[in-house]
Amino acid sequence: MGRRRRAGVLFVLAGCALPLAAATPPTRIGYQGVLRNPAGTPLAGNFDMTFRLWSAQSGGDEIFLDRHLAANGQAVPVTGGLFTVEIGAGLVHDGAGPGTFLTLADVFRQVGDVWLEVQVGSEVLAPRTRLAAAPYAMNATTLEGRSSTEFLDTTAVAQVKPGKVTFDNSGNADFGVWGKGGLGGGVFEADDGSSAVVGKFAYGIDARGTSRGGTFSTLTGSGQVELALPDVGVQAYGAQWGGVFADTDSSGEVYLGAGDYGVQSFGNSAGAYIADLDSSGVAYVGFGDRGIWAKGTFAGGTFSHPDNVTHWADVSTPTRKIVGTGTVSFVQNHPYEKDKVVVYAAPEGDEVAVYTRGTARLTGGLARVELEPSFAWVANPDLGLTAHLTPRSDAALYVESLSSGTLIVRAGAGSDPDAAFDYLVYGLRLGFEDLGPVLPKEREAFLPSQAAVQAAYGGHAELRKLSPMERFKGMRGALGDTAALDLSHSRALAAAIDADRPASVAATASVVPARPSPEASPRSVVREPVALGSLSSVLVPEAVRPGDVLAIDPAQPGSLHRSAMPLDPGVAGCVADGPAGTEPHRGEALLATSGVVLCRVDASFGAIAPGDLLTTSSNPGHAARADAAAPGTVLGKAMEAWESGTGLIRVLLR
Numbered sequence: 337m338g339r340r341r342r343a344g345v346l347f348v349l350a351g352c353a354l355p356l357a358a359a360t361p362p363t364r365i366g367y368q369g370v371l372r373n374p375a376g377t378p379l380a381g382n383f384d385m386t387f388r389l390w391s392a393q394s395g396g397d398e399i400f401l402d403r404h405l406a407a408n409g410q411a412v413p414v415t416g417g418l419f420t421v422e423i424g425a426g427l428v429h430d431g432a433g434p435g436t437f438l439t440l441a442d443v444f445r446q447v448g449d450v451w452l453e454v455q456v457g458s459e460v461l462a463p464r465t466r467l468a469a470a471p472y473a474m475n476a477t478t479l480e481g482r483s484s485t486e487f488l489d490t491t492a493v494a495q496v497k498p499g500k501v502t503f504d505n506s507g508n509a510d511f512g513v514w515g516k517g518g519l520g521g522g523v524f525e526a527d528d529g530s531s532a533v534v535g536k537f538a539y540g541i542d543a544r545g546t547s548r549g550g551t552f553s554t555l556t557g558s559g560q561v562e563l564a565l566p567d568v569g570v571q572a573y574g575a576q577w578g579g580v581f582a583d584t585d586s587s588g589e590v591y592l593g594a595g596d597y598g599v600q601s602f603g604n605s606a607g608a609y610i611a612d613l614d615s616s617g618v619a620y621v622g623f624g625d626r627g628i629w630a631k632g633t634f635a636g637g638t639f640s641h642p643d644n645v646t647h648w649a650d651v652s653t654p655t656r657k658i659v660g661t662g663t664v665s666f667v668q669n670h671p672y673e674k675d676k677v678v679v680y681a682a683p684e685g686d687e688v689a690v691y692t693r694g695t696a697r698l699t700g701g702l703a704r705v706e707l708e709p710s711f712a713w714v715a716n717p718d719l720g721l722t723a724h725l726t727p728r729s730d731a732a733l734y735v736e737s738l739s740s741g742t743l744i745v746r747a748g749a750g751s752d753p754d755a756a757f758d759y760l761v762y763g764l765r766l767g768f769e770d771l772g773p774v775l776p777k778e779r780e781a782f783l784p785s786q787a788a789v790q791a792a793y794g795g796h797a798e799l800r801k802l803s804p805m806e807r808f809k810g811m812r813g814a815l816g817d818t819a820a821l822d823l824s825h826s827r828a829l830a831a832a833i834d835a836d837r838p839a840s841v842a843a844t845a846s847v848v849p850a851r852p853s854p855e856a857s858p859r860s861v862v863r864e865p866v867a868l869g870s871l872s873s874v875l876v877p878e879a880v881r882p883g884d885v886l887a888i889d890p891a892q893p894g895s896l897h898r899s900a901m902p903l904d905p906g907v908a909g910c911v912a913d914g915p916a917g918t919e920p921h922r923g924e925a926l927l928a929t930s931g932v933v934l935c936r937v938d939a940s941f942g943a944i945a946p947g948d949l950l951t952t953s954s955n956p957g958h959a960a961r962a963d964a965a966a967p968g969t970v971l972g973k974a975m976e977a978w979e980s981g982t983g984l985i986r987v988l989l990r
Contacts, residue, residue, distance in 0.1 A: 378417025397433025654788035715763030884957035
């Protein structure tokens with residue numbers, strides 16, 4: 337064929353009309369040229385052609401190549417010297433240079449200066465031609481004058497936005513930002529390495545920082561929560577409370593840092609439930625008629641000095657009701673000096689008894705003993721006084737007279753008129769004379785098990801020799817009594833006392849008060865909406881809840897407080913739900929004085945039936961049945977029944 341020359345012009349073909357919708361651009365380049373022989377005669381026929389893209393006019397890196405060959409059925413047809421071909425439609429290959437370019441789109445996304453080289457058959461034509469964009473195509477990398485790097489890439493390709501990003505969706509009710517990912521929904525990180533991962537597996541937020549894990553606050557700063565401070569899990573502040581936790585019907589509520597209280601909590605079952613992970617130690621606070629009900633495998637409760645040594649007491653251990661340092665004492669007001677009290681260490685017996693003792697001496701056969709003065713303040717002076725005399729020599733003594741203040745002793749006939757003696761005077765504790773030793777059973781009271789007794793020695797079996805059992809065995813031996821000790825009667829008595837033990841333990845082992853559930857909560861009962869009448873905004877210095885009964889506070893004119901005395905003539909009404917829902921109010925609350933309102937009641941003072949008059953009770957903020965209410969002390973009429981304990985019922989205020 338001889339040497340060929342190419343005389344042609346490279347055209348980049350582009351449409352003349354703008355599309356109405358976005359479309360994917362074509363991935364080929366239209367190329368048209370003229371093929372002549374060395375004599376200038378236009379050629380005709382099918383020719384093998386290879387098109388290569390280079391990074392320079394000469395030399396450089398081979399970027400991309402496209403072969404149009406007879407072997408692959410794509411030889412280029414030439415007619416009258418003219419040919420037209422689409423580069424990118426043949427057999428394409430990545431070039432030998434660095435990088436990977438499998439399509440023309442790859443080339444023009446990454447390489448800014450590209451040169452075209454054409455090979456016809458085995459002859460490479462020269463020179464290479466620089467590919468230049470059509471004039472308006474130079475704006476293809478921008479949108480409204482902005483670079484493509486300024487827009488979000490919705491493919492899986494990672495992107496970096498060096499500047500600040502602000503999302504403002506204030507005009508939309510949906511989300512400002514919604515992120516999803518295999519590890520987390522999003523990661524936020526400061527230059528110092530403080531970071532937060534949002535939506536991380538089972539965590540909502542996994543946040544870390546050099547000073548704290550996270551901080552949440554109101555715009556005014558009146559409420560703030562700091563999470564994961566050094567050595568502190570949560571630290572919260574607020575104008576009224578540090579924190580409030582409640583279930584949806586407010587049958588269980590906890591207020592942290594509430595005014596003068598560290599913790600203030602309420603619940604239909606108990607004010608608080610506290611337990612370790614395996615529930616071997618459990619405490620119910622504010623449970624029914626009990627202030628605290630605590631249970632544990634070692635003890636029901638332990639109270640001690642901070643050093644755990646100076647003084648301590650374990651309550652309800654397996655073998656003892658109370659064990660600890662100090663004395664078991666009772667306290668009583670001094671009968672004459674109102675700024676003092678009397679404190680006595682009390683023994684146990686079939687009566688509540690007190691005692692005093694001492695040593696005295698007869699003089700001329702008579703001894704007038706003035707008893708310890710405080711004994712007369714705690715002992716019944718009219719009955720139950722007994723005296724026990726033990727002479728310190730061979731003498732006969734008798735009690736001539738005895739009062740709670742004086743003991744008179746005389747010597748018997750022929751006895752030493754100056755004999756010394758010890759005395760012990762017992763009396764009934766004043767105020768407890770009518771309390772008998774046998775009472776109706778409210779709870780089981782079994783003897784300690786032998787296993788608990790043995791465990792009390794802590795593996796030191798040698799300590800058993802100091803027990804009363806071993807001491808009495810030793811006494812019998814000292815008297816020459818070598819017969820086997822008969823314990824059949826004591827064992828039978830113990831067996832009778834503990835006869836119901838297995839069944840009682842099995843029956844009560846699982847009977848424990850549970851944390852309140854919506855089904856068990858009186859406030860979860862579906863009721864018709866209340867019909868409030870007159871409402872007033874009132875000053876309330878303490879924290880109150882919807883339904884609390886309020887009364888005029890005589891100590892703070894112009895304000896109200898939770899009623900806390902029966903038949904209070906200052907009763908005003910009940911706290912109504914305001915815009916804040918069922919959250920407690922402090923400082924100001926809505927007071928309902930008429931209409932139908934949910935009111936807190938306590939049936940401990942008598943079951944409540946519909947139509948019963950209600951008045952204030954000694955339980956703060958609760959109403960009770962008014963059996964004989966004086967004028968001005970009636971709160972209203974019950975519209976629902978309440979059998980026992982405390983709860984919320986509808987009441988018609990009047």
